[in-house]
Amino acid sequence: LAKTTQPISMDSYEGQEVNITCSHNNIATNDYITWYQQFPSQGPRFIIQGYKTKVTNEVASLFIPADRKSSTLSLPRVSLSDTAVYYCLVVGGYQKVTFGTGTKLQVIP
Amino acid sequence: DVKVTQSSRYLVKRTGEKVFLECVQDMDHENMFWYRQDPGLGLRLIYFSYDVKMKEKGDIPEGYSVSREKKERFSLILESASTNQTSMYLCASSPYLSRTGGNRNYGYTFGSGTRLTVV
Numbered sequence: 001l002a003k004t005t006q007p008i009s010m011d012s013y014e015g016q017e018v019n020i021t022c023s024h025n026n027i028a029t030n031d032y033i034t035w036y037q038q039f040p041s042q043g044p045r046f047i048i049q050g051y052k053t054k055v056t057n058e059v060a061s062l063f064i065p066a067d068r069k070s071s072t073l074s075l076p077r078v079s080l081s082d083t084a085v086y087y088c089l090v091v092g093g094y095q096k097v098t099f100g101t102g103t104k105l106q107v108i109p
Numbered sequence: 110d111v112k113v114t115q116s117s118r119y120l121v122k123r124t125g126e127k128v129f130l131e132c133v134q135d136m137d138h139e140n141m142f143w144y145r146q147d148p149g150l151g152l153r154l155i156y157f158s159y160d161v162k163m164k165e166k167g168d169i170p171e172g173y174s175v176s177r178e179k180k181e182r183f184s185l186i187l188e189s190a191s192t193n194q195t196s197m198y199l200c201a202s203s204p205y206l207s208r209t210g211g212n213r214n215y216g217y218t219f220g221s222g223t224r225l226t227v228v
Contacts, residue, residue: 030206031206032206032215034215034216034217036216036217041197041222041224042221042222043113043199043201043219043220043221043222044152044199044201044217044219045219046214046216046217046218049214049215049216087151087152089217091203091206091215091216091217092206097154098153098154098167098168099144099151099152099153099154100151101149101150101151102151
């Protein structure tokens with residue numbers, strides 16, 4: 001079971017780049033790293049996934065070092081609408097996976 | 110474009126009632142999950158299923174049961190609802206991650222949630 005650890009909260013000003021790091025020390029060889037965004041009263045929304053190195057899509061970038069024991073979600077030039085809770089989740093095969101409490105990002109005008 | 114559908118958005122039930130929460134996905138995913146979310150506690154896994162008629166207990170299965178008779182449908186059952194089961198319930202699905210990996214999207218797709226109030 002790959003347990004994840006993230007900061008509980010972060011503040012950022014509009015227009016800044018935000019980096020949220022997640023540690024997953026016991027990630028298995030076949031596991032993938034996924035990240036989600038959740039707004040109040042909604043289900044989490046999948047943002048990005050990665051296995052190693054760097055992945056970029058229209059929403060975010062994901063950086064994964066060679067040992068894969070951590071990952072960093074990077075949100076470029078955040079706006080007020082990026083205020084949400086962000087979760088890191090390691091997924092793999094049939095194993096039970098558990099969400100942590102996530103990182104509450106507050107974007108300040 | 111809705112891919113994971115939960116049968117009710119809001120539900121109010123009385124203590125002791127048997128409650129059924131239904132979830133249907135149209136992505137042919139092998140895995141399905143039920144979570145509950147409470148303020149300050151994040152998402153907690155109740156049950157999950159990786160195949161038809163298969164189920165596994167999550168972190169907080171007490172007071173709940175599940176049923177998966179068809180691949181696309183995963184039901185959560187509260188045998189005798191209690192006030193401490195008042196919560197937001199979220200269903201999710203994901204594909205099975207094969208050993209070969211590949212370019213498939215392994216992320217979870219969530220439904221919109223059911224806010225259950227037990228009075």
